[in-house]
Amino acid sequence: MTKHDLRGLTRRQLLSRSLSAAGALAVTGAGFIAAPNAAWAVEVTTITPEQMATLLQMARDIYPHDQVADRFYAVAVRGYDSEEQKDFVAEGVAALDAAAQAAGFDSYVAAGWEEDRVKLLQSIETTPFFQTIRAGLVTGLYNQKEVWPIFGYQGESFSEGGYIDRGFNDIDWL
Amino acid sequence: MVAKFDLNDDSVVVIIGTGAGGGVLANELAQKGVKVVALEAGGRYLPEDYVNDEWDSFAQLAWLDARTTSGSWRVAKDFAGLPAWIVKAVGGTTTHWAGASIRFQDHEWKALTTYGAVEGANLLDWPIDAAEMAPWYDKAETKLGVTRTGDRAGLPGNNNYLVFEKGAKALGYKEVHTGRMAINSSDYDGRMACQQTGFCFQGCKWGAKWSAAYTDIPAGEATGNLEVRERAHVARILHNEAGKVTGVEYFDAEGNLQMQKARIVCVAGNSFESPRLLLNSASSLFPDGLANSSGMVGKNYMRHTTGSVYAIFDKPVRMWRGTTMAGIIQDEARHDPSRGFVGGYELETLSLGLPFMAAFLNPGGWGRGFTTALDHYENMAGMWIVGEDMPQLQNGVTLSEAKDQFGLPVANVHFDDHPNDVAMRNHAYKQGMAVYEAVGATRAFPTPPYPSTHNLGTNRMSAEAKDGVCNKWGQTHDIANLFISDGSQFTTGAAENPTLTIVALAIRQADHIAREMSAGNI
Numbered sequence: 001m002t003k004h005d006l007r008g009l010t011r012r013q014l015l016s017r018s019l020s021a022a023g024a025l026a027v028t029g030a031g032f033i034a035a036p037n038a039a040w041a042v043e044v045t046t047i048t049p050e051q052m053a054t055l056l057q058m059a060r061d062i063y064p065h066d067q068v069a070d071r072f073y074a075v076a077v078r079g080y081d082s083e084e085q086k087d088f089v090a091e092g093v094a095a096l097d098a099a100a101q102a103a104g105f106d107s108y109v110a111a112g113w114e115e116d117r118v119k120l121l122q123s124i125e126t127t128p129f130f131q132t133i134r135a136g137l138v139t140g141l142y143n144q145k146e147v148w149p150i151f152g153y154q155g156e157s158f159s160e161g162g163y164i165d166r167g168f169n170d171i172d173w174l
Numbered sequence: 175m176v177a178k179f180d181l182n183d184d185s186v187v188v189i190i191g192t193g194a195g196g197g198v199l200a201n202e203l204a205q206k207g208v209k210v211v212a213l214e215a216g217g218r219y220l221p222e223d224y225v226n227d228e229w230d231s232f233a234q235l236a237w238l239d240a241r242t243t244s245g246s247w248r249v250a251k252d253f254a255g256l257p258a259w260i261v262k263a264v265g266g267t268t269t270h271w272a273g274a275s276i277r278f279q280d281h282e283w284k285a286l287t288t289y290g291a292v293e294g295a296n297l298l299d300w301p302i303d304a305a306e307m308a309p310w311y312d313k314a315e316t317k318l319g320v321t322r323t324g325d326r327a328g329l330p331g332n333n334n335y336l337v338f339e340k341g342a343k344a345l346g347y348k349e350v351h352t353g354r355m356a357i358n359s360s361d362y363d364g365r366m367a368c369q370q371t372g373f374c375f376q377g378c379k380w381g382a383k384w385s386a387a388y389t390d391i392p393a394g395e396a397t398g399n400l401e402v403r404e405r406a407h408v409a410r411i412l413h414n415e416a417g418k419v420t421g422v423e424y425f426d427a428e429g430n431l432q433m434q435k436a437r438i439v440c441v442a443g444n445s446f447e448s449p450r451l452l453l454n455s456a457s458s459l460f461p462d463g464l465a466n467s468s469g470m471v472g473k474n475y476m477r478h479t480t481g482s483v484y485a486i487f488d489k490p491v492r493m494w495r496g497t498t499m500a501g502i503i504q505d506e507a508r509h510d511p512s513r514g515f516v517g518g519y520e521l522e523t524l525s526l527g528l529p530f531m532a533a534f535l536n537p538g539g540w541g542r543g544f545t546t547a548l549d550h551y552e553n554m555a556g557m558w559i560v561g562e563d564m565p566q567l568q569n570g571v572t573l574s575e576a577k578d579q580f581g582l583p584v585a586n587v588h589f590d591d592h593p594n595d596v597a598m599r600n601h602a603y604k605q606g607m608a609v610y611e612a613v614g615a616t617r618a619f620p621t622p623p624y625p626s627t628h629n630l631g632t633n634r635m636s637a638e639a640k641d642g643v644c645n646k647w648g649q650t651h652d653i654a655n656l657f658i659s660d661g662s663q664f665t666t667g668a669a670e671n672p673t674l675t676i677v678a679l680a681i682r683q684a685d686h687i688a689r690e691m692s693a694g695n696i
């Protein structure tokens with residue numbers, strides 16, 4: 001990961017809207033966390049890029065949907081980059097990394113298999129840190145209108161006249 | 175012309191809350207020429223205001239004032255501050271409701287006699303019966319335009335229903351149809367037919383579903399006898415030395431305390447707020463709260479034995495398209511103790527959008543067990559269980575240590591399942607999953623109850639003053655000019671969705687109040 005990969009991103013640009021090819025999260029070291037192909041990036045101003053990367057990985061491991069790109073998870077957790085949440089995040093991530101080190105990994109993010117990371121999350125499942133992140137994701141992730149089509153959900157329908165002429169009873173396999 | 179009454183006008187009937195009970199009562203009284211001031215804590219929202227978006231709609235309409243919880247029910251853990259999903263708005267929870275409108279079965283008016291005493295349950299017979307209620311049900315069905323009653327046709331079945339029906343028939347169920355719904359299958363009462371938009375819970379933007387917000391309330395206002403004051407939160411009911419109620423104190427939209435005098439007060443704030451208000455109105459004459467000589471105010475809370483079953487198929491269902499709850503299996507509603515519990519339950523189709531499904535499928539759940547369910551959201555079908563739960567003395571509303579924005583103690587809601595409730599729910603989960611397995615479901619989910627949508631029994635009706643709060647007219651045993659006009663007057667819950675019965679009781683109560691007023695008795 002080099003600076004080169006981030007060309008085209010402005011500091012104001014929290015997230016690019018372009019589609020991301022899946023790829024591991026990367027800390028750029030420049031106040032950004034970004035996809036390796038620079039398809040999206042989150043700017044962090046208060047918490048560290050490493051902490052943001054941990055939150056992103058947590059989000060993916062808590063609600064893993066392989067067909068949902070990283071950028072949607074990034075939207076769901078970027079709110080933790082704030083003065084009020086700073087200590088909360090720092091302490092939570094430190095505790096999670098301590099659990100990872102006790103289990104023989106360099107850090108939570110460094111544990112390569114989801115299965116291993118899930119075990120680490122289970123070990124902190126009852127903490128306010130985990131519970132807050134999880135609860136926040138329920139709306140933070142699933143209430144993004146851009147996510148709905150990935151699951152087939154069609155959302156608002158009044159403006160299109162409902163489904164009376166658009167397949168409310170179109171099931172054909174029964 | 176919309177009426178405007180003076181705060182000192184002590185000839186008016188004050189109704190607290192404008193939902194299924196209060197909204198209908200207000201209109202019915204106004205139609206009879208009785209002057210009514212209806213005080214509603216929420217604001218006024220009409221079809222053009224409703225939003226086809228689950229969380230936005232929730233933020234717009236739901237009751238979000240503080241409440242606390244206790245007891246072993248899972249809601250107390252998963253939704254500690256939100257024991258109920260109900261509405262704070264003109265029209266009350268009839269904006270959110272799905273429209274399922276079914277009568278009690280005859281025997282359900284007499285639960286104690288029919289089931290016998292059940293250990294740990296505080297069962298009682300209603301002081302009214304099926305024959306007495308029949309004409310009021312007729313009027314309620316006509317008012318709501320209930321499908322499959324009168325000459326009104328049923329609704330067409332949507333995808334979710336077609337899956338449900340096929341499975342039900344495969345299991346041998348006989349009473350399976352698209353429900354008796356307060357949703358127009360064709361134009362009725364100046365409102366259009368259902369357009370199958372699928373947001374019944376978020377307020378029907380077409381007005382195809384009955385809601386007091388745009389039917390009874392404006393009809394009552396048009397008589398010139400009804401004034402609805404919105405954003406008027408009643409804090410206390412006042413009484414005189416003779417023990418008669420004389421008016422209410424409320425916080426107006428600006429947060430100023432006002433006092434409205436009254437000849438009669440009717441409480442219709444739904445089953446948490448109604449008892450809370452009676453308890454918060456305690457005085458030196460009534461130290462335990464108003465109408466509470468029996469000690470039953472806030473007790474015997476019922477929420478129906480509920481739960482949902484969702485199932486995944488190998489092909490798309492798209493359950494969110496079309497009416498949210500137009501589908502029912504009634505075969506299990508009978509009383510048949512050989513199943514291991516008294517009373518019965520209905521199974522009704524239910525769909526949630528993706529955002530609510532994520533919140534309610536398995537609250538607190540995470541990891542692939544959870545997410546692979548949502549991955550197949552498009553292939554999901556769903557149903558809801560609604561069965562009779564047991565009234566228990568310790569279940570209910572007490573005043574909490576916590577205070578609301580006006581400094582008033584909030585309702586603490588305590589609930590423990592009765593073993594009968596648990597046995598019924600488990601039976602229903604099994605049957606519900608069998609319905610879907612019969613159509614080839616690859617995976618099924620026995621989903622726990624949501625925050626309560628049906629809230630009943632906390633000011634119950636009883637023949638004897640010692641057993642309950644109000645008599646067969648909803649008139650409190652202790653105070654002749656104080657009435658209970660909402661679901662809190664239910665003696666027992668029956669297996670059916672409650673609103674048709676709340677409406678029938680409100681129409682009947684209006685008749686009684688008008689008669690007693692002209693006779694000079696109250």
Ligand SMILES: Cc1cc2nc3c(=O)[nH]c(=O)nc-3n(C[C@H](O)[C@H](O)[C@H](O)COP(=O)(O)OP(=O)(O)OC[C@H]3O[C@@H](n4cnc5c(N)ncnc54)[C@H](O)[C@@H]3O)c2cc1C
Binds near residue numbers: 195
């Ligand atoms: C999502 C959902 C779906 C439902 N579907 C169905 C269904 O299909 N069939 C069915 O039969 N039932 C259904 N119900 C239940 C039904 O909506 C309720 O049973 C019914 O509306 C209760 O009527 P009520 O008069 O007791 O209270 P509500 O309709 O809740 O009205 C109470 C009103 O009182 C107001 N209030 C409370 N306290 C105060 C105060 N202190 N001062 C002033 N105002 C106050 C509230 O703001 C509210 O507007 C559903 C409910 C929900 C939430």
Ligand code: SF4
Binds near residue numbers: 368
């Ligand atoms: S499905 Fe029918 S009743 Fe429900 S919101 Fe849409 S139009 Fe109204």
